[in-house]
Amino acid sequence: MATFDEARVTFAYQGFETTDNPNYINENELTNAQTLRCFKEFINHSQPGDARFTYHYRDQLYHNKTKLTVDLAHIRGWNANIANLLETKPAEALPLFEQAATEVLKEHYANIDNGAALDISTVQIMLNSSTPLVQSRTRSIRDLAAERVSQLVMITGIITAAAKPKHKATSITVQCRSCKAVQTLACKPGLGGAIIPSGCNQPRLPGEERCERDPFIVLPDRSQYVDQQQLKLQEKPEDVPTGEMPRHVLLISDRQHCNHFTPGTRVNVLGIYSTFKGKAMEKGMNSLQQPYIRVVSMMEEAGDSHSRFNFTQEEITTFERYARSDKIHELIFSQIAPNIFGADEIKKAVAALLFGGSRKSLPDGTNRRGDINVLLLGDPSTAKSQFLKFASKVAPISVYTSGKGSSAAGLTATVVQDPNSREFYLEGGAMVLADNGVVCIDEFDKMRPEDRVAIHEAMEQQTISIAKAGITTMLKSRTSVLAAANPPSGRYDDLKTAQENIDLQSTILSRFDLIFIVKDPADPDRDKMIARKVLDNHRTAGAQQREQQSSDAKDVDFLRRYIHYCRSQCFPRLSEQAQDRLAAFYVEIRGEARSSATRDDSETPPVPVTVRQLEAIIRISESLAKMSLTPTATLEHAEMAIQLFTKATMDAVKSGVTAYNIASDPQRERIHRLEDKIRRRVGIGSYITQKRLMEEMVALGESEMFVMRALLAMAAGGDIEFKRERSVIQRVR
Known part of the structure; x- marks a missing residue:
């Protein structure tokens, strides 16, 4: 018979005196027989809580003959000495507990079968505790x-x-x-x-060899x-x-x-x-x-996001009253990174990411993610990392990492070998540890391309497939990704196209629901307001403002708990009006993408408009509805989602300089002068390599970027054509 601890220590019976209490047992003079008797009495006669007419553990044992789940708090209420014994000497007490449960079960079936003994295996005790242990406050x-x-x-x-x-x-x-x-x-x-x-200690007959x-x-x-x-x-x-x-x-x-x-x-x-x-x-x-x-x-x-939070009825009432506020969205947006000036649209996106949409399981067995991914790309010193830090602090589950110090194995999963047994096993990475939470990846552009490719599946399918060292399995990574990156040149260049500024593959960009171009414009009025905000933050960070800091901490804790409550209790769906509006908007942006591709085949948008963008707007609409604990995403939520998506991803696609989008009048005049120079240099019907033309124009003091913009404008007007994959230029008019 296999029990929890076969090699337990037994004690000889030395006798002790009992009191009038039938459950009395002195842990200092404990014997196996009395411990066994007390455990059997607990199983047979314990009535925890309000169960006055039922014997909870005895009925549970009769129903499930292989295990018995026992709350240590109930044992302490029955007999504190036995509970102390389980806490201080569990290796000695638990085998006796399992033996007692097995004997109770055997006695029960022996009685109902007229004394026939049944082959009953050992009962496993599943000991848990609804309250902290008395002997230890260990939680970490x-x-x-x-x-x-x-x-x-x-x-x-x-x-x-x-x-x-x-x-x-x-x-x-x-x-x-x-x-x-x-x-x-x-x-x-x-x-x-x-x-x-x-x-061998076997007895030997006289004359036998040992x-x-x-x-x-x-x-x-x-x-x-x-x-x-x-x-x-x-x-x-x-x-x-x-x-x-x-x-x-x-x-x-x-x-x-x-x-x-x-x-x-x-x-x-x-x-x-x-x-x-x-x-x-x-x-x-x-x-x-x-x-x-x-x-x-x-x-x-327990709970979605596997959170440690347990909500009281008073908290639930407070959350529901807060959700019914007139301007609930403005209240939540104002609590997102309050120490950062401006960036209202980014704060809305971070709020949508923290609340998330609704996960869906389709009839064919496939799933649709509800988590929202956001990319912040732009100039340094624009508070991108501060948004990541705030999100990692507020999210119930979060992992913060840097792209330069993260590998594909560190983000997803790896196969490692145990040094003792030489056995291979799986070890989860950041996106596995942040399941049902948020992964914040700073310096996203500094990651190696092969490492970014590794998270493609995790970002869209929300699974991580592993096939290494004979291990083929799939792990869950139901997480949102908040990433921050810089353009290739370090700063966002308005004289470059969106494709050149966003130096990331379209395969990874299409997996981001919202993409923000964060710029640092030279505006004296804006600079003055930012300086005042920064100085106020430094001034109020002293010891004289501890009360205000304590209030801010309470606000962050309330927001964290409210986010978890919304994620675990509300799963909104789109209304009919919202569906019609989103369908019309999707058709509209697809039409714009086709017309743009027809005008200029040489420029490909960095983020192609596909069904993923439609699903992104759906998730944003559901997230906005979840903020107010609304079971249905209405037309108002859809309009807010469309407005946010337009100011983020669509503006990012259209940013930069193209043949049809020149930043300012002086730049247009400069490009027109360059067009005249190119016409004087290249005759109609003649050819010249693009490299040679660039070298000649640069020798005259022109910028390569402006020369390229002039060539694109002339190609769009039909003056020149690019030959042999744009390496040779021919003037046709």
Whole structure:
């Protein structure tokens, strides 16, 4: 019979005096028999909460014969000493608890079957706690200290790696090679094994030779096993202090806890803090032990976004009253990065990203993402990184990273090898850890192209497919991406086309719902207002403004909790009027894209207008409806989404200089003068290479960019033609 801990310590009965309380038990004079009796009494007679006429745990055990989920708070209410024993000596108490549950089940079926004994396997105790542990306030991996070894601990974190399950022996059968004597040895729990004797103790007849040294061989087919899986638990990214490395700890789960959690899952773990000596430790260093946790129970954090928030009825009433405010959208937009001057459209986009749209599962089994992706591209010192920092602070789940320091494996997932077992397993990256949250990627343009390609699937399909080292699997990455980038030249050049300023592939750009061109214009009035805002921020950052800072912190916490409540409770859909308006707008922008392509085949828009852009507007409309806890996205929400999309992505596509869009009158005059120079240099019907013409014009003091704009204008007017992939120019008129 396989129990939680076969190698438990037993105590001889020394007797003790009881009080009048039938549930009294003295933990300092504990015996196995009395502990077993108390556990059986708890299962048979406990009535937790308001259950006055039902026996909750006994009925649960009869219904599910393989496991029993028990709340430690109920045990403490029944008998505090037994609860203390489970917290301080769980390796000794839990096997007795499982034995008690098994005996209760056997007694029940023996009675209803007229004494017939049934083959009932061991019941696994799923111990959890609805309240913090009395003996320990541990909630983080950083709180695990040496004095907690062999005690019950409760921590939270993210599963970052999961190995394939193995078969752990609870008892092994060995046989002597000489005399064929058989022995059964108990194995230590967790990562421990069995100690095989060095000699055979079988009695010998006079004259018989003793068995040789180390005579035992293991009989695998006569041993008993349970499933066991190794997991890697890491701190939540939002809980890691600035400048610190995230801590992680090894988890050992067995039996019914196996194969339930994948990398990226946020869990609450209740387990026994234990140690083992790893193979990587140097020889002779017996005093150094590696920590790990033997899982007693492990539960996924509840709710969308897997948030740790639990809302009271008072909070829910406050949220619903806040959602019914007259100008709810203006209130939310004003709380987005209040220390940043202007950038109203970007604040609306960040708010839409934080709330997100509605995920949909179609009848054919495919899914449509509800998360919104936003790209901020433009000049330095325009608060792009500050928007990323604010979003990572407000989002219930977030991961902040930099493009230069991120690889494809760090963003998606990688296959690593365990140094002890030499086994390959998956380890999730930033987009897996931020499942149901936000990934903020700064310096997006500094990433290598092959690393950007790796996140294509994660941004649109919201999955990460892995096929490495014999591992073929798929991980979830239901996350929004907020990215910041600079143009290739460092600053946005108005004399370049949009394609030249946005130096990213259209395959990645089409996956962004909103693309903003952030410029730093030289406007004295605007500069004066920005300077006043910056100076006010520095002035109010002193100690005399602590009260105001405390109020701002409360506003951020309220916004974070309100975002999570909206994401978990509201899933809006489009109304008929909103659908008609969005369909008409999509047809309109597709028509503009076709007419633009007809006028000038030489210039391709950096963001092609496809169905993805229609889905982007749908998600923005749903996000605006979710802000007010409205189940239907109305025509008003659709109009706001169209306005935001037009000022963001559509303006980004049309930005820069083209043959039909010259920035100012002086620039037009300069281009006209260049056209005259080119006509005087190139006769009608003659040819010249583009490189040679550029060199001659530059020698005359002209800018290459203006020369290129003049050539595009002449090509659009039919004066010249580009030959041989634009390397040769012919004047035709």
